[in-house]
Amino acid sequence: MKKVSILLVVLLVVALSAPMLSSPTPTKAQDTIRVAVVMPSTISDLAFSQSMYDALVAIQEERGEDNFEFVVSENMFVVDDALTAIRDYASEGYDLIIAHGSQYGSGLPDIALDFPDTAFAWGTTVDTFEEQGVSNVYAYEARSEQGAFVLGALAANLTENDVIGIIGPIETGDAKLYVDGFKAGVVYENADIEVLVNYIQSFSDLALAAAAADAMLAEDADVLTGTAQMVPGAVNKAKEAGALWFGTQSNQTSLAPEIVVASQVYEWTVALNPIIDDVVAGELQGEAFALTLENEGLLIEFNEDYELDQELIDLADELTQAIVDGTISFEFDEEGALSVVEGEPMEAEATEEAE
Numbered sequence: 001m002k003k004v005s006i007l008l009v010v011l012l013v014v015a016l017s018a019p020m021l022s023s024p025t026p027t028k029a030q031d032t033i034r035v036a037v038v039m040p041s042t043i044s045d046l047a048f049s050q051s052m053y054d055a056l057v058a059i060q061e062e063r064g065e066d067n068f069e070f071v072v073s074e075n076m077f078v079v080d081d082a083l084t085a086i087r088d089y090a091s092e093g094y095d096l097i098i099a100h101g102s103q104y105g106s107g108l109p110d111i112a113l114d115f116p117d118t119a120f121a122w123g124t125t126v127d128t129f130e131e132q133g134v135s136n137v138y139a140y141e142a143r144s145e146q147g148a149f150v151l152g153a154l155a156a157n158l159t160e161n162d163v164i165g166i167i168g169p170i171e172t173g174d175a176k177l178y179v180d181g182f183k184a185g186v187v188y189e190n191a192d193i194e195v196l197v198n199y200i201q202s203f204s205d206l207a208l209a210a211a212a213a214d215a216m217l218a219e220d221a222d223v224l225t226g227t228a229q230m231v232p233g234a235v236n237k238a239k240e241a242g243a244l245w246f247g248t249q250s251n252q253t254s255l256a257p258e259i260v261v262a263s264q265v266y267e268w269t270v271a272l273n274p275i276i277d278d279v280v281a282g283e284l285q286g287e288a289f290a291l292t293l294e295n296e297g298l299l300i301e302f303n304e305d306y307e308l309d310q311e312l313i314d315l316a317d318e319l320t321q322a323i324v325d326g327t328i329s330f331e332f333d334e335e336g337a338l339s340v341v342e343g344e345p346m347e348a349e350a351t352e353e354a355e
Contacts, residue, residue, distance in 0.1 A: 033063075033279055035070040036089035037098040040077045041204060041229035047249045048203075048229055049074060052100045054250070055268035059276065068276075076101075077204060083107040090115040096279050097121070098272075102173045112137045119279045121272070124174045128286040138278075139288040140271035144174040144227070144248060145181025145330050145338060147264030147298045150319045151246045152185020154261065154312055155223045156193055158244055165196040165216030167226035167234050169203040178227045178248050178264075180338040181330070185319075188340060196221055206233030213237035235260075253303040262302045262316070270297035294324045 035056065043053035053072060060068045071089075076082040082104050089097045090111060096119045099108055105122055109129045112120050116136055124141040128134065155164050164186055168179045183195045196216050200208040210233035213224055217237060224238045225246040232255055238245045239256040247253070247263030271289035278285055291297025300316055302308060322328040329341045 031280070032066065033068050033096065033276060034094045035068070035096045035098065035276075036073070036086075036094045037070065037100055038073045038076050038082045038085050038089075038104065039100040040075070040082075040103070042074050043072060045229040045232075045250075046247075046252050046255060047227070047231060049100065051250045051266040052098070052268055055266075055272055058269055059272060063276075077103075079103050079106060083111065086120075087111050087114075090118050090120075095119060096276065099123075108137065109134050117284075119275065119284050121275055123271075126288045126290070128288055130286060135286045136284045137286055138275045140268070140275075140290070141288070142174045142177070142249075142266050142291040142298065143293075144178040144264065144266075144298070145184070146293045146323050147300055148178045148181030148248065149185035149188070149323070149328075149330070149340070150293075150300055150316050151225065151248075151262060151264060152182040152187075153189045153319055154185075154308075154316055155182070155225070155244070155246060156186045156189035157312055157315070158261065159193060159223045161220040161222045162190070162193045163196065163216075163219060163221040164193060165198070165213065165219075165221035165224045167209055167212045167216075167224065167231070168197065168199040169228035169230060170201055171199050175203075175227045176336070177338075182225055182246070184330070184338055184340050200230070202230060203228040204230050206230050209233035210237050217241045217243060231255075251301050253301075253305070257303060257305045259306075260303045261306050261308060262300055265299045265301050266291055267297045267299055270295050293320055 037052060039049040039052060041049040043050055056070045073085045076085060086097055086099055098121045100123055102125055105125060108120060108122055109132045112134045119136055121138040121140060125139050126141055128137050128139045166179050166182055169175050179197060186193050186195050196219060198212040200212050202208050209226060209230040213234035214237055216224060223244045224234060226234045227248050235245055235255045239259055245256060245260045247260055249266050251263045251265050253260045270291055300320060327342060331339050331341055
């Protein structure tokens with residue numbers, strides 16, 4: 001018994017004299033930002049949803065996986081399903097939830113009010129629901145008419161039949177801006193060119209997009225463009241007919257390298273990074289952000305496999321710079337019709353200040 005008692009005393013002394021061990025390091029850093037995004041199509045649609053996914057991947061690479069985590073719910077075109085997913089993510093404690101679809105705005109204010117400490121981002125729009133007492137919803141949009149105008153001007157110089165077709169989904173948001181801007185670019189270069197426009201009333205129906213392209217090709221269109229995740233259906237028809245294609249949202253060269261001339265690419269990191277910085281700082285301000293040619297949220301990317309004359313590349317650069325400088329700008333009337341304005345913005349601002 002004495003030996004056992006002595007052994008216990010020795011063990012107790014050793015235990016008391018040993019340095020205290022720190023608690024295990026948590027597997028997830030406390031300052032890790034957890035982001036969830038709900039999107040209407042797939043992350044590989046080469047259009048609207050992929051542009052957002054690519055931006056989140058780039059942000060994660062820049063900030064590091066230990067500091068930035070994100071999950072995606074794709075193919076959430078049904079609004080009720082999307083809103084359920086958004087609410088579920090908020091309940092699970094995600095720091096930022098991105099509702100990547102203008103159709104999701106109907107139920108977002110109620111969810112945001114139920115989770116005032118959670119940040120939400122909604123695109124593409126400028127509405128942060130401030131008038132409804134919401135302060136934790138950010139908005140983002142793409143001023144897609146800007147890059148579209150540049151692409152439209154290029155298209156006007158490439159058509160041989162003087163017929164160009166534009167396929168839109170639903171006449172709203174950045175889709176409408178793109179269609180209007182592209183048409184304005186064509187008219188700016190050559191008002192005699194016939195521009196065919198067809199809104200197929202669907203963001204995702206490949207068959208409808210293909211049918212619209214077929215109809216335009218039958219009317220001698222030799223340059224086509226379109227916006228939304230349904231465009232692969234139209235691109236395939238353009239490829240079969242040997243017509244040229246201009247892309248938007250994501251770089252669409254891989255769809256048909258032989259006919260894609262250039263694409264307007266959305267760089268959503270321009271809007272997402274300041275939102276994420278607010279979340280990190282714990283300051284939810286509910287701001288609205290816009291991608292533009294000036295802040296490089298909109299990028300014109302040429303297809304290296306398509307041989308475009310240098311003079312047209314120079315034209316694209318000149319028009320881009322004119323939009324950045326403000327010597328070319330765009331106005332919308334009460335009915336949403338776009339008009340192109342040329343002038344000297346600095347002089348106009350000086351006049352307004354003088355008044």
